[in-house]
Amino acid sequence: MTRIITLFCFFIAQIGFSQTAENYLEKIRNNEALLTAFFQQMPKGGDLHHHFSGSVYAEPLLERAIAEDFYLNLESMGVSKTKPAIGNWQTFSSLKSEGKLAFYEQQVMQTWSAKDYNGSVPSDDLFFDSFQKFEPTIKGHFAEGMLELKNRAIAENVSYIETQLSTIPCDMNVADLNDFNSKLRNAASQKDEKSVLKLLGELYKAIQQKDAKKYATDFNTNFIAKLHKDLKIDDDRFTMRYQNFVLRFMDPVDLFKNLSIAFISANDSKLVAGVNIVSPEHGENSMKDYWLHMVMFKYCHSKFPDVKYTLHAGELTLGLVQPEDLTWHINDAIYIAGANRIGHGVDIAYEANSYDLLKYMSKNSIPIEINLVSNEFILKVKENRHPFTLYKEFNVPIVISTDDAGILRTNMTEQYVLLAKRYPDVSYATIKQYVYNSINYSFIQDATVKKQLVKDLDARFKTFEAKFSKN
Incomplete structure (x- = not known):
């Protein structure tokens, strides 16, 4: 009898913990400082829509450029290890000797990131242009960035990151296959899926004959696995997995070559969780070849049915593109490409038959990756x-x-602060479900690892909620 009473009291206490945390959240809805303290400490599970190079803060990148005495383009704020032939370039050491370093440090910070953004350039241009400006500081320094991200995640109670770390290096010569570019685009212009799939089959065979698998194997073994192991990324506080990605702006042959290798890599490594496609969705090639790209994913899925993929789709809004271009990207990402998750999905209200599409996503458990700060800025x-x-x-x-x-x-933390403040009907229990979703809908291949992350999340929430039972 005593044991039954003890268990009952324990059960009531657990309910009390959750209810108390919910009541406290309702009290602080309109106070950002209190919300920040609350969500900073709340377990946040995983970050599933995460670009490695864009997630490292600008400060260490700039410090590296100065320490290694990079050349700085005084107009664009791009950097280079060697002096390009064209443009006004100067080393950081010479800028320091001339007393100009502090000025240009500020210019770099405002060009490589949204720091002190004042609207002097379009926000989407600043965002997408920044990558190529600081990219030279990333090369050869993935380890520092990975540890920065891990330590920051641990500090704010994030237990998992699924990051898009790097494209797969590939020097395969495909000049002899360039005729496929026009053939694929001609077939795509007619929405002739059967012809496109046939052409992709021929192209895939030609790419395999050029030893595509060796690029995937080298990437998996000598880059992903080596970094992951050497840095001891996984431990009892944190786990990281990786998404391969391809670039939308490339011509069809090059993109499909890279996509095929990305799928091979993901199929052969448990550390590579899945595949993605990136670059501005409103770019010229992105728009022109979007449907073709979706068929490419469909084809690769037929070859590697176990590989998961999430697609940037619907990162568009009225004014950025023509109204008719808002009506089909998420549809095609789901119905043609067969995406397992959707990234951004901002134009869903404009999509053709959006209610049916939303019902399909719900019925088939296709999650949406919500990026509040990103969508507001870009x-x-x-x-x-x-x-x-x-x-x-x-x-x-x-x-x-x-x-x-x-x-x-x-x-x-800021994502959850904005979520709670802007959408007061979202309860603590619902927010908690979103946190669990970030583990349950991750692409982690090892079921044991995913199960352990959920178990760890249970323990973290128990500790977090216990704090409020004492108030």
């Missing part, structure tokens, strides 16, 4: 213009993520 979409509530109303699984925390000067 697309100027926030609060009631943001489709978060639309996804929520249709019970589409939701995960909260950062996108590019370094460029955007944000973190995971």
Whole structure:
């Protein structure tokens, strides 16, 4: 009898913990400082929409450029290890000797990130252009960045990151296959899926004959596995996995070559969780070849059915593109490409038959990766213009993520602060579900690892909620 009473009291206490945390959240809805303290300490599970190079903060990148005496382009604020032939370039050491270093440090910070953003350039241009400016400081320094991200995650109670670390290096010569570019685009212009799939089959065979697998194996073994092991990334506090990605702006042959290798890599390594596609969705090639890209994913899935993939789709808004271009990207990512998750999905309200699409996502458990700070900065979409509530109303699984925390000067805590403040109908229990979604809908291949992360999340929430039972 005593044991039964003890267990009953324990059960009531657990309910009390959760209820007390919920009551406290309701009291502080409109106070950002209190919300920040609350969510800083709350377990946040995983960050599933995460670009490595855009998540490292600008400060260490700039410090590295200065320490290694890079050349700085005084107009664009791009850097280079060697002096390019064209442009006004000067070493950081010479800028220091001339007393100009402090000025240019400030210019670099405002060009490589959203620090002190004042609208002098379009926000989407600043964001997407920043990558190529600081990219030379990333090369050869992945280890420092990975440890920075791990330590920051641990500090704000994030236990998992699924990051897009690097494209797969490939020097395969495909000049003899360039005829496929026009053939694929001609077939795509007619939406002739059968012909496109046939051409992709021929192209895939030609790529395999050029030993595509060796690039995937080298990447998996000598880059991903080596870094992951040497840095001891996984431990009892944190886990990281990696997404391969391809670049939308490339011509079809080069993109499909890279996509094929990305799928081979993901199929052969448990550390590579899945595949993605990146670059501005509103770019010329991105728009022109979007449908073709979706068929490419469909083809690769037929070859590697166990490989998961999430697609940037619908990172568009009215004014950025023509209205008719807002009606089909998420549809095609789901119905043609067969995406397992959708990144951004901002234009969902404009998509053709959006209600049916949302019902399909809900029924088939296709999560949406919500990036509140990113969508506000890049697309100027926030609060009631943001489709978060639309996804929520249709019970589409939701995960909260950062996108590019370094460029955007944000973190995971701020995403939850904005979520709680802007959408007061989202309860603590619902937010907690989003946290669990970030583990349950991750692409982690090892079921044991995923199970352990959920168990760890249980323990973290128990500790967090216990804090409020004492108030």
